[in-house]
Amino acid sequence: MVAFSLNGRNVELKVDPATPLLWVLRDHLGLTGTRFGCGMGLCGACTVHLDGAAIRSCSTPVSQAAGRSVTTIEGLGGDHPLQRAWVEHNVPQCGYCQSGQIMSAAALLASNPQPDEEHIRQAMSGNLCRCGTYHKVQRAILSVAAVEHWQPAAEDAS
Ligand code: FES
Ligand code: FES
Numbered sequence: 001m002v003a004f005s006l007n008g009r010n011v012e013l014k015v016d017p018a019t020p021l022l023w024v025l026r027d028h029l030g031l032t033g034t035r036f037g038c039g040m041g042l043c044g045a046c047t048v049h050l051d052g053a054a055i056r057s058c059s060t061p062v063s064q065a066a067g068r069s070v071t072t073i074e075g076l077g078g079d080h081p082l083q084r085a086w087v088e089h090n091v092p093q094c095g096y097c098q099s100g101q102i103m104s105a106a107a108l109l110a111s112n113p114q115p116d117e118e119h120i121r122q123a124m125s126g127n128l129c130r131c132g133t134y135h136k137v138q139r140a141i142l143s144v145a146a147v148e149h150w151q152p153a154a155e156d157a158s
Helices: 021-028 081-088 096-112 117-124 134-145
Strands: 003-006 008-015 047-050 053-056 070-071
Touching: 008 021, 047 096, 070 081, 081 134, 096 117, 096 134, 117 134
Parallel strands: 003 070
Antiparallel strands: 003 008, 047 053, 047 070
């Protein structure tokens, strides 16, 4: 049995503790916003937050989430400042990598609300996009960082 907080709600599952968190999220809990890309921790498509930090859920056993707080793209609620900026800046192309991009960006802004371009480049370097949306991603993050008084969502501040 593994129990953890998921998007603010407690979940408890009978699952092999070695199962990757990504499979648990998608196959056991039906949260398909988190994507499978490489399955090896190399592309960032599967990025979620564990206690507010961006992690690769494909290479994280669910046992590591026990007693902790997991946030997925669904947990941002659809009206997160980054999600609005993604729309305003027309960031997605095929969209496949974008939930991972947003989760990495949200973790960055929670730890550093006003990153410069180099901070963003470094923080986002593990999130690959075969459609080449990197410049739009950076503009969208900068636009949120530039908003005076912007505060990270409560779940991202933990
Ligand atoms: S699917 Fe997890 S890093 Fe690529
Ligand atoms: S938008 Fe297509 S892979 Fe990033």
